[in-house]
Amino acid sequence: METFGFKFSSGGAHISRTMMLAELDAVLSAVPVGSDATDYREAILLKNVLGKITDSTRQKSLRHLRELYALKEATPIFGLLRKLHAIDAASLPLLAVQEAWARDPLFRATTPAVLDASEGQRVETASLAHALETAFPDQYSELSRNKVARNAASSWTQSGHLTGHANKTRQRIKPTAVAVTMAFFLGNFAGYHGAAVFSNPWCALLDLNADRARAMGQEAHRAGLLNLRAVGEVVDLNFPLLAEFQTEPS
Numbered sequence: 001m002e003t004f005g006f007k008f009s010s011g012g013a014h015i016s017r018t019m020m021l022a023e024l025d026a027v028l029s030a031v032p033v034g035s036d037a038t039d040y041r042e043a044i045l046l047k048n049v050l051g052k053i054t055d056s057t058r059q060k061s062l063r064h065l066r067e068l069y070a071l072k073e074a075t076p077i078f079g080l081l082r083k084l085h086a087i088d089a090a091s092l093p094l095l096a097v098q099e100a101w102a103r104d105p106l107f108r109a110t111t112p113a114v115l116d117a118s119e120g121q122r123v124e125t126a127s128l129a130h131a132l133e134t135a136f137p138d139q140y141s142e143l144s145r146n147k148v149a150r151n152a153a154s155s156w157t158q159s160g161h162l163t164g165h166a167n168k169t170r171q172r173i174k175p176t177a178v179a180v181t182m183a184f185f186l187g188n189f190a191g192y193h194g195a196a197v198f199s200n201p202w203c204a205l206l207d208l209n210a211d212r213a214r215a216m217g218q219e220a221h222r223a224g225l226l227n228l229r230a231v232g233e234v235v236d237l238n239f240p241l242l243a244e245f246q247t248e249p250s
Contacts, residue, residue, distance in 0.1 A: 004189065004247060005070055005077030005103065010136065012104035013067040014148050019100040019107070019155035020065060023050050025092055027065065033073075033082050040071040068100045076245040077102060080185060083242065084178050087225070094179035097159035098186060098202050109135035110152040114161050115204060117170040123162055125149045161207075175206040177220040183208070184217060184226060185239055189246075195233045 002008070013020075030049040031039050043049045044062045052058045065071055070078040081095050101108050112134075113127040128149035132140065140148070153168055162168040175183075180203070187200025197203075198213040208216060214230055217237075221228040229236040239246065 005075045007103045012106035013064045014104055014106040014151045017064045018151045021096055021158040026050055033086055037072040080245045084182055088178040091176045091178040093159050095182055098182050106148050107152055114156050119170055119172050121170045123168050123170055125153055128152050173207040177223045180216040181220045181225040194235045
């Protein structure tokens with residue numbers, strides 16, 4: 001799974017930055033699909049597509065974007081994002097949050113504070129910091145926990161899970177067929193097979209319960225994004241459009 005692009009070690013980009021959605025969007029707009037890692041590097045450092053004033057800030061932006069998204073199409077999880085983004089660019093916030101969630105354990109640790117909140121409920125930064133401490137007890141100082149929590153709160157806002165500036169409240173995601181395709185693909189790859197694919201963590205990330213995920217899967221099927229046949233607990237799911245990314249997890 002790490003070869004695919006998942007990360008499980010401690011630490012993550014959210015100790016310093018948010019999910020950097022605007023920066024990712026700028027890079028994807030500037031670098032064509034099919035480019036190699038050098039092209040992404042040159043776009044940020046030499047062409048300065050992010051509009052950073054100094055070389056050091058360009059270097060830091062490159063490092064954090066690589067931490068979050070790999071910026072290497074040979075890394076399957078980023079290649080998957082690029083291909084689905086080319087189909088529906090408007091789905092980028094939901095594609096990006098799924099990859100960032102898979103690659104940043106710190107961001108992932110804050111999930112309960114957001115997904116467990118009811119629609120319209122205020123979500124405090126302190127609750128994200130508490131979730132981080134629960135996941136990584138005694139590993140981060142209060143200062144670091146609060147910084148990660150603020151960055152994570154911004155990321156959850158960029159993805160659409162939270163709304164507001166100083167006072168953030170929970171809102172429900174309206175997933176697209178393309179975003180659901182990524183959720184099914186990642187869940188299936190991570191070992192959620194059969195009917196379990198409808199309850200995988202990436203579907204939960206899109207605010208989908210099993211019934212709604214099944215219905216959205218049928219929508220993705222009709223759009224030609226995947227093949228799905230589901231009768232009760234018998235589920236036949238495959239991804240001919242994304243076959244190039246189907247490697248065996250290790």
